[in-house]
Amino acid sequence: EIVLTQSPATLSLSPGERATLSCRASQSISSSLAWYQQKPGQAPRLLIYDASNRATGIPARFSGSGSGTDFTLTISSLEPEDFAVYYCQQRSNWPLTFGGGTKVEIK
Amino acid sequence: DVQLLESGGGLVQPGGSVRLSCAASGFTFSSYAMTWVRQAPGKGLEWVSTITTTGGGTYYADSVKGQFTISRDNSKNTLYLQMNSLRAEDTAVYYCARGTTGAAGTFETWGQGTLVTVSS
Numbered sequence: 001e002i003v004l005t006q007s008p009a010t011l012s013l014s015p016g017e018r019a020t021l022s023c024r025a026s027q028s029i030s031s032s033l034a035w036y037q038q039k040p041g042q043a044p045r046l047l048i049y050d051a052s053n054r055a056t057g058i059p060a061r062f063s064g065s066g067s068g069t070d071f072t073l074t075i076s077s078l079e080p081e082d083f084a085v086y087y088c089q090q091r092s093n094w095p096l097t098f099g100g101g102t103k104v105e106i107k
Numbered sequence: 108d109v110q111l112l113e114s115g116g117g118l119v120q121p122g123g124s125v126r127l128s129c130a131a132s133g134f135t136f137s138s139y140a141m142t143w144v145r146q147a148p149g150k151g152l153e154w155v156s157t158i159t160t161t162g163g164g165t166y167y168a169d170s171v172k173g174q175f176t177i178s179r180d181n182s183k184n185t186l187y188l189q190m191n192s193l194r195a196e197d198t199a200v201y202y203c204a205r206g207t208t209g210a211a212g213t214f215e216t217w218g219q220g221t222l223v224t225v226s227s
Contacts, residue, residue: 032210032212034213038152044144044214046213046216089152089212090212091212095166096142097154098154100151101151
């Protein structure tokens with residue numbers, strides 16, 4: 001099973017600041033990684049697929065990068081609605097796995 | 108509008124069974140792989156099971172293999188999850204999710220979830 005490790009667990013930032021979230025895979029997954037955003041009481045929302053492609057309707061302030069084992073989600077300038085939990089997920093191998101999540105909270 | 112609507116959750120006794128349903132609309136259901144993902148209270152996301160477009164291929168997390176069965180009825184645009192021998196650790200919100208056109212394992216659309224509580 002591929003283990004995804006997200007860091008940090010919590011990121012405390014102010015609106016307008018840049019957020020950098022990390023996801024590390026226990027073995028190479030090429031570019032088969034997605035990022036999701038989840039707000040309290042809501043279902044997750046797909047942000048990025050195949051490591052660097054924004055999903056439909058996702059603002060340009062969200063970007064993804066990386067390949068192999070190291071991946072990054074960057075939010076260039078945090079908007080109030082971006083404070084949420086973010087999960088990475090790999091589709092390279094069965095079983096599919098999610099990272100433990102990074103909570104982006106208001107400082 | 109693409110929509111997924113789960114149903115069937117509720118309070119179940121340990122050892123009991125429940126069948127979840129996910130009604131799809133707004134897209135050609137038979138063209139997409141479908142998946143169940145769960146989230147225990149206050150915890151992260153856990154992939155549960157995926158089924159291919161025709162139902163000919165199914166995949167399960169080790170934690171539910173032999174206990175849960177995923178299926179679909181393309182004539183009814185509905186995805187199912189039969190859950191047997193339920194345990195307290197199966198308590199979670201269960202989401203159904205649609206794959207993308209290019210990848211069964213990327214979840215483009217999600218339902219709102221249905222809560223299954225296993226307790227006596």
